[in-house]
Amino acid sequence: MSKKLVVNIIGWIFGLVWLVPFMGVFMTAIRPMDELLNGWWDFSSFHPSFNNFYQAWNHPTAPLSRGIPNSLIVATSATVLPLVIATMAGYYLARYRFPLKKLVYIVVVITLALPLQMVAIPLYEMLLKMNLLDSYIGLILLHTAWGTPWITFFMRNFFTTLPPQIEEAARIDGASDFKIFFKIAFPLSLPAIGSAAALQFTWVWSSFFLELITIYTPERFLATQRIPLMRGVYHVDWGVLSAAAIMVMMVPILVYLLLQKYYIRGMIGWSMK
């Protein structure tokens, strides 16, 4: 019995290391700055309000009221597009023989390890020439290209676990290969697509480096780009910053909480190729 208590105590001590900072950010976000000068744990006066959230939403230089919709547009497009493209490619790799397959695998794995810095300069110049710099189309294309490799691999792994018998039966019935993909394989792969979508969406949402080098117009800034601006040159207010941090992290956290099962499955599938 006492052993169990010890385990519980240790568990909660560790747990508090994670809980307390989140609590701190929350407390900071709901209190006015004057109450924070001696730390958020000082409750000698306590006036909670949503004022900081309101201010972060309507921030004069970096309003989240623009950033969050922007990020939603980009993250949604950059999730749907690579999913379609990569599901097809993954299916193909799982079902068809073709020369140079191994090379494709290796390129895919190398891409997983490649830092974005390796492509930053040429991509910047390329987008500039294509007139796609400072545009969402360019950014979505980049995210699509960088999401495609891992999703392809992820979907290939899924399709190899799917027994081919159903598809063979359909083929005997005279269905074309394309029809088989859309009518049979695609619907069967929806759970895997869900996992990949949950991950890809949160990653695009959280992405910062690509945005930093491609998007310049303040109105077009994504949510993540607005965070450094809020602690930027002209005004730093821990309360507003914390409120903004909570709003920006809320979206991926909600995705995670709602799709927990898919998310974890995707996480494990992504890393354990």
Added chain:
Amino acid sequence: MKKLAFVALLLVAVLSFSKLVVIGPWAGAEQEKFMPVLKAFEEKYGIEVEYKVYRGSDLLKTLPAQFKAKRAMADVIFMWGWFIQDQAKKGNVVDLTGLIDENDFIPGALDAVKVNGKIYGIVYTGKVKPGFWYRKSFFKKHGLQVPRTWYEFKALLEEIKKIPGLKAPIASGDGVGWPLSDVTEHFLITFGGPWVDRDLIEGNLKWESNTVRYAMGKLVELLKAGYFGEPTEWTMALKQWWNGEYALYFMGSWITGMVDDPEDLGVFALPGAKGVVFAADYAFIPKYSKHIEEAKKLIKFLATEGQVIQVKQGGHIATYKKVSLSDYPVVDREVAKILQGMEAMPDLDDTVGGVFQKTFWDQLKLLWVNPDRLDEVLEVLDEKMPK
């Protein structure tokens, strides 16, 4: 058919002619203070103007590439002086010599946009970094006096240090790094003379020179004695200073708009300072603008009449001499007066810009917490100065 095409062409020409595009760094509340200026121009000349917000650091990434392609995203662009000079040397900027009279502006104000005696940009209003701010009530309560010599200043700091409950005599505003660079520049100008600032900018003086080392030594002396507090996010530091946790705070003139009771504010420069940093905004016309003549009208308006309107909105100090003290809101008059007795210096790191500015800010953060490492800091600064 031909007629139709002609009409269409004419229509396109007229439509594309109707709007000037201005790019400036002001967003939010600052933008609201700028819009009346543009509105006055529109009313006076009947030329429509569109305003777009771009920060300098973002323009830095897009403009050079666009100029290379002989395109321009706006007709009048507010940007750092060093950038305008740099682009002028590359032939991407319209020569404005003769458009405005240099004598109408405070001395030295146009230096940052001159190349070989020609003027490539206009100077707009700006912000002054006059010195150490204090609360009159705080000084009164503790019986403190504004110092007249360096020794009095040190004695004052020592006296303040003895006040119980204080974090440190001087608050160190941090953030990106400019509040520290403002203080440093004030020391350089005071102990090296106003010319040090210009010589450093032009690369005629090394950071490792004795002059700079002497001036920086004065700052290091105070840092070592613990008179400066730990770098703290500058708005946080402002609150703490106002609440009496620090006695002095070095800040620009915009501080008047950030405190509850501006009447209680007092300010003094380091004893012996003969110059004060005046960070003005500059604007230029890119050579690839399609409406250069209209843009010239606008840029001239901004430099002259525009300043009067801008100053009335508060928080800005004019560079145009014909703006009179009565044009300012009351709180800004004090600051405008300080400027009258001193030489206006360009902001050092804003003028040099680029990688140097970033390094300067970063190295000062190091110096503030480790004043012993002055030699190393100066060495790195020399290394990162543009060659």
Added chain:
Amino acid sequence: MRRSKLSHFLFFMLPALILIGTFVVYPSLRTILLSFFDEDGHLTLKNYVKVLSSRDTINKEGIARGEFPLGTLLHNAIWIALHLPLTIIMGLILAVILRKTWGGNLLKTFVFFGMVMPMIVGGVMINFMFDANVGVVNAFLRLFGLQVKTWTAHPETALFSLILGSVWLWTGFSMTLYSAGLETIPKDFYEAAAIDGAGPFVQFFKITVPLLKPITVVVATMTLLWDLKIFDIVYVATQGGPGGASNVLAIQMYNYAFIEFDYGKAAVVAVLLTVFTMIAAIPLIRSVGEEK
């Protein structure tokens, strides 16, 4: 497995290949080329010499005096040397202990939040935790009467506070993988060991640790890659400062490319970084190579 017709290849594969070719493979090769040429288009090793002899990369004086900055190369190495073992150990401990803790799943969710949130926000959280006035770390130290300071503002502690913060952010990853791994270990193993008289510690080291080894390899590889690519956290928390004391390769590359506009030097840093990530990815590449 079926033979492929050209039409199949074109339909299923081509879009993916075009995208990867245009936005991943081609620019990577171009960066390699960039690193070997000077502004006038001559083949040269000058960029490499410049970067490797720069105090940004390896700061000999700093190393000699044992003072930060030591240079980005060493900072990244220190990051790995601390972050990798801490992540593995913390993840494993949390996975094992929280399984038996009341409310463990709730706590696990919070630990995992660290890696679900954008790393830009993560950087702000680190700033916040280590701040002298509002930081919880300092509040804790104050309880013991210790001197407080803003940890990220001092050269001797800036890098370490970022690393500790990144452990806090990333442990959720290893914990989750280990948690999933623990579910796959049959209970009988432990029961059999208990009958043989093995205590919980012996069980942990003789059963849990060896059986989770494949997961450890994955965690280690992914963590290594993450450490090497670290950018957002540093960018928002310290910008690599003070005085470059917490600078890392990814930030150095960004500064060279987009602030100094020296593409040659930036390309060299990118290539170096890529070489390291490729070495880290060897187990990954090998596992794919072995597949049929």
